[in-house]
Each structure stands twice: as structure tokens, then as C-alpha cells.
Amino acid sequence: MKFAICNLGCKVNACEAESISEALTAKGWTRSTKEEDSDAVLIFTCAVTNTASAKSRQMLHKARHANPKAVTAVVGCYAQMQDGLLDDADIIVGSSHKNELPELLEQFRQTGKKIRLIEDLKQIPFEPMPLDHFEDHSRGVLKIQDGCNQFCTYCIIPYVRGRERSLDPKTAVADAARVAQNDSEIVLTGIHTGRYGKEYNVSLAQLMKRILQEVPSLKRLRISSIEMTEVSDELIQLIKEEPRVAHHLHIPLQSGCDEILRKMGRPYDTAAYYAKIEQIRHEIPHIAISCDVIVGFPGESEEMFEKTYAFLEKCQFAFLHVFPYSLREGTKAAAMADQIDPKIKKERAEKCRRLSMKLEDAYQQAQVGSIGEVITERPHGNDTPGHTSDYIHVVIPDQKYPRGSLVRVRMKEYRSRQMIGKTESVKNDEAI
Numbered sequence: 001m002k003f004a005i006c007n008l009g010c011k012v013n014a015c016e017a018e019s020i021s022e023a024l025t026a027k028g029w030t031r032s033t034k035e036e037d038s039d040a041v042l043i044f045t046c047a048v049t050n051t052a053s054a055k056s057r058q059m060l061h062k063a064r065h066a067n068p069k070a071v072t073a074v075v076g077c078y079a080q081m082q083d084g085l086l087d088d089a090d091i092i093v094g095s096s097h098k099n100e101l102p103e104l105l106e107q108f109r110q111t112g113k114k115i116r117l118i119e120d121l122k123q124i125p126f127e128p129m130p131l132d133h134f135e136d137h138s139r140g141v142l143k144i145q146d147g148c149n150q151f152c153t154y155c156i157i158p159y160v161r162g163r164e165r166s167l168d169p170k171t172a173v174a175d176a177a178r179v180a181q182n183d184s185e186i187v188l189t190g191i192h193t194g195r196y197g198k199e200y201n202v203s204l205a206q207l208m209k210r211i212l213q214e215v216p217s218l219k220r221l222r223i224s225s226i227e228m229t230e231v232s233d234e235l236i237q238l239i240k241e242e243p244r245v246a247h248h249l250h251i252p253l254q255s256g257c258d259e260i261l262r263k264m265g266r267p268y269d270t271a272a273y274y275a276k277i278e279q280i281r282h283e284i285p286h287i288a289i290s291c292d293v294i295v296g297f298p299g300e301s302e303e304m305f306e307k308t309y310a311f312l313e314k315c316q317f318a319f320l321h322v323f324p325y326s327l328r329e330g331t332k333a334a335a336m337a338d339q340i341d342p343k344i345k346k347e348r349a350e351k352c353r354r355l356s357m358k359l360e361d362a363y364q365q366a367q368v369g370s371i372g373e374v375i376t377e378r379p380h381g382n383d384t385p386g387h388t389s390d391y392i393h394v395v396i397p398d399q400k401y402p403r404g405s406l407v408r409v410r411m412k413e414y415r416s417r418q419m420i421g422k423t424e425s426v427k428n429d430e431a432i
């Protein structure tokens, strides 16, 4: 029997989809890339924007149309919203019971009865979704946390993923050891990763220390993203002292205007954010810091946008992820007055994306001549690509290294927005 998986949304969603793919394959199913020749189509939905929900619906209708006989299952955040627009699906599973999908598919194939599994999210436990190897990914991914208690005014996630909860530390370390058999680098991910471990009284930094101690073969550990309020002194110390922890932090900013940050319900102002990245850079001079920024939030005047733009410049980020504000029904911000004209949102987003390219070029150009440790990905022709600890994508021309090798590389030149590295000129005792 064949199955196809369509995944929308974040790294956590992708991780969960891959975990179910592994579970189905272990039960004898074969993964297909085409809905039309599949016996089941699983759609991992997203609700982060109205557009994402619309795409989830389109995927269901496309799957239905491509193969009316296939069992269709819609899963996750948008399914959890139960707005009735996914009722065409045979199986609907919300933000819990995802790892029961293989059994639910079997149950539907036996009974033909539609299955609806949507729980109240208040008390749901963390659902382990082990994943040995993330196909077509250059790094292993480990989901260690789920849910969020912060309720930023623009965000639907706390309503569809429930309260924050974590994978127990013992299982997390065991999962990391299994992933490290296939991958030299692991990215720790979650919905609010920095809030890991509250129920176990184990911090993210403590979990990372345990993984590094108990999985000596692991070459690098990376955090997908972390809120500035959770970048603790303990974590900064760990990054400073442990070379296997990636020297890159992606710290969502969202706005560089304090008035907008207040309207977003973000738990900090620009002074606190700037003081935090100054502290990080003081302790770890050679670290890359990047951020998420939302432009065109309700009420964002031209002057407020210029404040954000100036703050982004002042922070000297390594790159930016730029999002034009997207109204999401069901959030507080959706009801706010002064929604910004889509044309203006688009202009502001484009302006910030140009800034991101400028900042990224400046950051990478400044690394030319330095030496970095690159974890290699699958070779392309005679060249080997890979990433440094501070998340620079490097190409090593005319040299082939097996995937997952750790190579010391001199950053030779930054050409056409690509870092070119060379290995032969590196002497082992030269400092990184």
C-alpha cells in the first residue's frame, strides 16, 4: 500500500509528518510523491495564517480529486480548529493522537467509518513522535517541546497547539543518540523551544549538556529558534564553552518599535532585546544572531516602521526572516483597528528583505579569511556544500567529503552571495 504526505507549516509539523512516514514505512507501507497512485493521503495542516488554512483546504480537495478512492486524513493545527471546512476528509486528527495515525488508517480501511479525533487542548500530554532520519534534510531534527502559553496577539498557535509541554529528558537523550547514528548535527525544535522542561525542572541548557555528554559522536547541536526571554546566562555559558553547540541564535524580534511590541503582547522592549544581544556578543564575539520580524502590524505608522528598520540596522543581524503581517481570524490582532493596506505591507516587507540581503552580505564578507568548522552535506558534482557553526552555507570546490564530515575550512571568498571555502591551507593548530 502506498501513502503520500503533504506537509504545510513549520519545522515541528515537518518533523511530525516525517515521524508518521517512518511509522507507516515500518508497517510495510511505501511512500509515494503522488496522490493519484496512493491508497492514503495525509495532510499535515497549518493555521498560522488564513492563507495557510486555505492551502490546507486546497490540498484536501486536490487529493480528493486526484484519487477519490484514497483515504484522506487531515492532521494538526488547522484540523484542530474544526471550522467544518475540512469535513470532506475521512480522518480528522487535531493536535493530539497524531502518532495513532497508522492505526486510524487501518481502522478506517476496515470500517469505512469517518474518524474525528479532536481533543480539548488544556491538559494534553507531550506526544513523543520519534524520528530516526529526516529524509532529504542535511541535519537531524528532534522535536523536544510543544505548545505555548504566551498568546502574542497576532498568533493562533496557542489556541491550536495547546499549553507548553516537553519530551522527558531521558527519552530526549535516547532519541538524540538514535538520530546521531544518521546525522552529525541535530536541530532541537519546538513551538516555544526555550520553554523546554518546565514540568521536569530541567532547562534547555541542561538538556543540551546531557545530550552532548551522553552522545559523544554528535558533532553539533543547534537550537531552531529561541525567545530572547529564554536566552539564559546558563545557555550563553554553554554556547561559549562547548564548541559542539552552534554559534548561531535565531531570536524572534517581531518589531523594532516599542509601541508595536506592546500591541503584539511581546514580553520585552527594544532596550531589553538590544541589551540581551549585546550580552551574548560580549560573551561570544563570534556568534551569528538572526531574527524574525513582522511588518505592517495593525496601527504601524510609517514612522513606527522606520523605527523598526533603524533598529534592525542597529542590531547588525546575520540575516532576517521577514513576514508581512497576515490577519488570522481568532486572534486579538485580527480585531484591531488600523489594519494596514496590503500594498504598504508588501513594500515594507520588500524593503526589509533588501536590508536582510545587505546585512547577510556584510556578515559573511566579514568572515572571509577566518577559519570555520563545516559539517558537510551531500556533494554536488565535485563540490561539497556544508554549514558552519554560525550557519554560513559554504561550498568547498573540487573536493568531495562524505555527508556529515566535520572539515576545518578557511573562508576564501564571498562571491555572488556564496561563501567559497578551501581546506588544504588549514593547519590543525590554527585557532578557529
Ligand code: SF4
Binding pocket: 148, 149, 150, 151, 152, 155, 156, 157, 158, 191, 192
Ligand atoms: S511565542 Fe508568541 S509567536 Fe511564538 S508560538 Fe507563542 S504565541 Fe506564537
